[in-house]
Amino acid sequence: MSRSINLAVIPGDGIGQEVVAEGLKVLSAVLPQDVKLETKEYDFGAKRYHATGETLTDADLDALKQHDAILLGAIGDPAVPSGVLERGFLLKLRFAFDHHVNLRPSKLLPGVATPLAGEPQIDFVVVREGTEGPYTGNGGTIRKGTEHEVATEVSVNTAFGVERVVRDAFARAQARPRKKLTLVHKNNVLTFAGHLWTNIFNKVAEEFPEVTTDYIHVDAATIYLVTDPARFDVIVTDNLFGDIITDLAAAVSGGIGVAASGNINPAGEFPSMFEPVHGSAPDIAGQGKADPSATVLSVALLLRHLGYEAEAARIEDAVSADLADRTGKPARSTSEIGDALSVRVAG
Amino acid sequence: MSRSINLAVIPGDGIGQEVVAEGLKVLSAVLPQDVKLETKEYDFGAKRYHATGETLTDADLDALKQHDAILLGAIGDPAVPSGVLERGFLLKLRFAFDHHVNLRPSKLLPGVATPLAGEPQIDFVVVREGTEGPYTGNGGTIRKGTEHEVATEVSVNTAFGVERVVRDAFARAQARPRKKLTLVHKNNVLTFAGHLWTNIFNKVAEEFPEVTTDYIHVDAATIYLVTDPARFDVIVTDNLFGDIITDLAAAVSGGIGVAASGNINPAGEFPSMFEPVHGSAPDIAGQGKADPSATVLSVALLLRHLGYEAEAARIEDAVSADLADRTGKPARSTSEIGDALSVRVAG
Numbered sequence A, B: 001m002s003r004s005i006n007l008a009v010i011p012g013d014g015i016g017q018e019v020v021a022e023g024l025k026v027l028s029a030v031l032p033q034d035v036k037l038e039t040k041e042y043d044f045g046a047k048r049y050h051a052t053g054e055t056l057t058d059a060d061l062d063a064l065k066q067h068d069a070i071l072l073g074a075i076g077d078p079a080v081p082s083g084v085l086e087r088g089f090l091l092k093l094r095f096a097f098d099h100h101v102n103l104r105p106s107k108l109l110p111g112v113a114t115p116l117a118g119e120p121q122i123d124f125v126v127v128r129e130g131t132e133g134p135y136t137g138n139g140g141t142i143r144k145g146t147e148h149e150v151a152t153e154v155s156v157n158t159a160f161g162v163e164r165v166v167r168d169a170f171a172r173a174q175a176r177p178r179k180k181l182t183l184v185h186k187n188n189v190l191t192f193a194g195h196l197w198t199n200i201f202n203k204v205a206e207e208f209p210e211v212t213t214d215y216i217h218v219d220a221a222t223i224y225l226v227t228d229p230a231r232f233d234v235i236v237t238d239n240l241f242g243d244i245i246t247d248l249a250a251a252v253s254g255g256i257g258v259a260a261s262g263n264i265n266p267a268g269e270f271p272s273m274f275e276p277v278h279g280s281a282p283d284i285a286g287q288g289k290a291d292p293s294a295t296v297l298s299v300a301l302l303l304r305h306l307g308y309e310a311e312a313a314r315i316e317d318a319v320s321a322d323l324a325d326r327t328g329k330p331a332r333s334t335s336e337i338g339d340a341l342s343v344r345v346a347g
């Protein structure tokens, strides 16, 4: 385990600034004294784009590459045309650093409100493929703006790309008490990609005889996520399906205020990036209203990725205790929550 | 209004047989005496596929074309490889008959259980594009089964195809009290298709100044469907996103036991097809346990499409009353529910 962490910090836009500050506060509080934390802040996002027209240059990528990991707040601004920052920054970074394991845990913590009736048990992890599928940007447009326009989007799926993420998901399922892995796809309609995913899933399953497997279509998965979320332990799925079901998963397990994610390059060839699932929320930016818990939990994922398991667990316990404690109390500001969590993880 | 209905009936597989029988029972009961109902049953589905290897031939399409409308139960069987009946029958029919408006209403009726907490107000309609997007079957595989396999799926979106369904959705929104239309897409990532959809949506909006519009990403839409479904009135979306969100919509508004759908060719060049959103449910087939309400409500959509508005409304009221009446009563069989609904619509 490295006893120093050289962290790239990208606060980004809107509430990104506020929540990242709290994430760093908790990170400093949880780290043992002998671990040297170095952070360097980068100004990516809407402001830089407006000023320079740049989203993420090759030089930026070279600079980011020097870090052990990246903590991101949120990128996105209503004044920037849709897609510019998403494709030009966020997806560019995920692809450039080969973040093929997009890890999104969902756990309904005690005392946390859910839109579901009853007392659902929710504790699963989605392993979303991060570098293929309909996210590659392949496709195009002809006769743009005319009545004869045709626009295509190409989902690209490779045995290489699918097998590595499926194997990663099996390993994660194997390490969990229930040892269950569900493949989510739409293999009855997207038969080319579906066949590839299903075949590789079944092949890799033979290497993990202790893992129970099943398959469900993405449409049915959304039903189970609201009627029987307890059926899920680990889910592996494609980039787009993963995008959709993890927002739903976040919604049912306490909201995107507490949903963390890791964009992971498991072999460590490039730094992995950790970010809350929520966006930049311009409507509440600068008001100290944002819940930093999702960012703080993303810091826990970051620590776990770097080998600081005990510290990661301490953060998760602190967030859990803090959430359980909220009922009936007045709402706190972003930094008050960060302060409270810092006290908990230190103590 | 034609005073005769020449209906193609496709019971299909599993519970399809049972629910279609009840749909027809209610249809006969609701129709005025002077309307001549002719039905012809077709044996499409797993049984025919097993016997002949056929799913839907050109001759079949010619025969179906003669009818005013089609009532379908469900197609699908675990013994048939995934995709064979879906692509070979269901999607083939939707494409051959240019069913470009896939209409899926979601209404949480009084007394009906929902997995959501509280008392959500749910009453919206999804207009799902039915003939484009990633459903076209474009794409392919190279080096199949090897470690170098690449599988692609191509989403095809045309100005022609998008504009007609967007215009249909605007007209439906215009005719509803709230007059609100939401475009659901993922235009920040699928920028080629997203740009086309968004541009056309904004252009057609100018023709409907009374309709309030907004846009949300498909991932965020799944959140709103569980946290604030009342925000939706009419939704228009792409084929795949529509598939996913309508299963979720069905789940929150009473389950797929009551979710109806119409595959509509608005101009009537081809017969439209009406079917429950649920599948063939082989696990409960033949046991008289299936709820025929979704099929009966699909019959209502069918009648409305053919101009029998009063009869459609009578069926919807009957289902609504029947559902409100269930609490605390013992479960009834498929045919008992059909009988009860027949009495209600007649009376």
Ligand SMILES: CC(C)[C@H](C(=O)O)[C@@H](O)C(=O)O
Pocket: A086, A087, A090, A091, A243, A277, B188, B189, B219
């Ligand atoms: C902002 C967008 C590009 C992104 C995605 O679609 O992956 C977001 O929705 C997410 O889930 O991280």
Ligand SMILES: CC(C)[C@H](C(=O)O)[C@@H](O)C(=O)O
Pocket: A188, A189, A219, B086, B087, B090, B091, B243, B277
């Ligand atoms: C069975 C399948 C091809 C179909 C679809 O994906 O459209 C179904 O899920 C539906 O929603 O009608």
